[in-house]
Amino acid sequence: MKISKTITLATLALTIGLSASSFAQDGSMEMKKDKKMMKKEKMMMQTKMVGGSEMYPTKNIIENAVNSKDHTTLVAAVKAARLVETLQGEGPFTVFAPTNTAFDKLPKGTVETLLKPENKEKLQGVLTYHVVAGKVSSMDFAKMIKDGKGKAELTTVNGGILTAMLKGKKVQLKDTAGNISTVTIADVNQSNGVIHVVDTVVLPGM
The missing domain is CATH 1.20.5 (Single alpha-helices involved in coiled-coils or other helix-helix interfaces)
Structure with a gap:
């Protein structure tokens, strides 16, 4: 016992x-x-500075973007493509926002040509290639890239594919032509999604 x-x-x-x-x-x-x-x-909930202005997480993508001095070309393009209402919508959207300098890297005359009314559909294609449905943070990208063993394929609103990679701690995007764009300011949160500022315009296969 x-x-x-x-x-x-x-x-x-x-x-x-x-x-x-x-x-x-x-x-x-x-x-x-x-x-x-x-x-x-x-x-x-962080308020970040972009183009000399505060980007408020309580405002939508358009309300914030119009205040950035670094994104006047992008805003003009969004207006010309008639995508303002879409990007003011509920979303959520993940927008890779090229700076004015990024647009300046394109061959001379490209932006002027795209802004013409007869090229509205082509412009829409370029801009929606910079948009992904849903809200994807830099932390989410890092996990996706890790899970994909160094790469993650993103299906854009345009229907095309962007390949996300990491260079150090920064997210990079590669378009179908092999052009590389780097996220310079990440996680600029909006009421209807998130903006990641990029230094190069990515182009869909056209």
Whole structure:
């Protein structure tokens, strides 16, 4: 009887110990998840500076973009393509926003040609190639790229494919022609999505 009781008590102690260990591990995992969520929520509420202006997470993509001095060409293009109403919509959208300097890298006359009324559909194609449905943060991209062993394919609103990669801690995008664009300002949160500022215009196969 004494041996039996000793074994029973030892088994009980082992069970309690294992349960406590499991509980501690579960608690640790939950804390990590909570910290990640808190970090993401804090990031979503940050007001960032783009083109000399504050980008408020309570305003939509268009309301913020029109205030950036670095994105006057993009805003003019969005208006010419008649995409203002779309990008003011509920979304959410992930927009890769080329700066004025990014547009200046295009061959001379390209922007002027695209802004002509008869080229509206072509312009829409270029702009929607910079938009992905849903809200994708830089953390999300990093995970997608890691899961894809260094690359992640993104289907744009245009229907074309962009390949996302990492260079150091920065996300890079490669279009179908092999042009590379780097995200220079990430996670500019909007009420209807997120903007990632890029230094090069990516082009769909046209």
